[in-house]
Amino acid sequence: MPLSVAPKKRHPRPGRPKDPAKREAIFEAAKKLFPEHGYDGVSMDAIAAEAGVSKLTLYSHFKDKDELFLIAVEAVCKQQLPPEVFELGPDRSCIREVLLRAGRRFIDLVAGENTIQVYRMLAARAPNNSELSDIFFEVGPRLTIKPLENFLREADKSGLLDVPDPVQSAEHLSSLFKGAWHTRRIIGCSGQLSPEEMDAHVRSVVDLFVRAHEPRYPSAGQSSQ
Amino acid sequence: MPLSVAPKKRHPRPGRPKDPAKREAIFEAAKKLFPEHGYDGVSMDAIAAEAGVSKLTLYSHFKDKDELFLIAVEAVCKQQLPPEVFELGPDRSCIREVLLRAGRRFIDLVAGENTIQVYRMLAARAPNNSELSDIFFEVGPRLTIKPLENFLREADKSGLLDVPDPVQSAEHLSSLFKGAWHTRRIIGCSGQLSPEEMDAHVRSVVDLFVRAHEPRYPSAGQSSQ
DNA sequence: GTCTATATAGCGATAGAC
């Protein structure tokens, strides 16, 4: 059961209601600062200052630093992926073109600054918050791969590709798109991919993938066994 | 110019020489603790205690925490990879078998606890130490891929595989072997690959890779153009 | 050169005034 941002009001209205705007300001500050500097790099004072509230107000809305970190990261993960942005178009005439477009979008998403920051945060606290990493993986990478999987499944049915295991192939394709650069970005290596290099990489991946999955007997849509 | 562990003695022998054994003890403690708990998770007190020396002795041997962290991580990276352990055997008769063995070794290495800990450390301090990450990538992943690259180049020459760009193909193969599990381990997801799943994964990768690179006209060793 | 003891600063979390 994922945590929620909404405060739980046990008593209908015992006194003056807490200011939702302040809670939101704290929440926004956490979502901004934690990805930038990591768990240990952000103090509760810094969050309070960024939000423009006092530290006690902060503690009145959130139990402790861990809780705030948890819901902040979770929120960043969820707002990370607008799932429809990655739905592959209905154009399946040219399989390579569709995969090329998909690859560019995929890389833009998983190698974007926001995504990389989430990975870094989670890596830093890996020994502590394995549940948080699990959540991230479900709402992040898992959902990102899904459109690839669906596409491959349909490509297999229509005979454009030979994909007996769409789940596994989608994961392979995802790994190929990420390549070595994804990990390099996470650990903060200096060099960056130029747009030309990125394009060459995507082409290379699509070449390899299509070559591995193109039907062996082009005239036959499906082969028995 | 990488840092060295050896102390620089500016004066030949001004007084009592510092105890090299204590320096080594501190060094060993740092190499043990930093990978386990990360930069912020390890205090100088903890290192001194682990090494069995006082904190001032520590500071007399190393300028500050950053310097100690730097040379410790660098040392862990370098001792990480005995390059000969990954040299592929001379048996190139069955290409799939060689790749299967290579894949298992490769995964054992890059998904091992030590390697993953290095990734986590670097990710946590990514905004600060990009040079350190660069060093790691050169002495780590880069060297690990090299044997794959050499093997693919020879396989291409002997006509067993069709690998026009061994560098790129080796990187792709590496990405496939790592798969999603490598990243999942870095961020500390809970589930782990069972040996059976690992084996299935490697087989799947080798299937895909061989299928993509097997010569199209089996009888002809090389194709022109 | 090495140790015990300490200075200084920052952390997360809290008590009391309004």
Add this chain to the structure above:
DNA sequence: GTCTATCGCTATATAGAC
């Protein structure tokens, strides 16, 4: 409910005794 001021703790880094 919110703020100012502070507790208790731990961090890095250092001064004085041997």
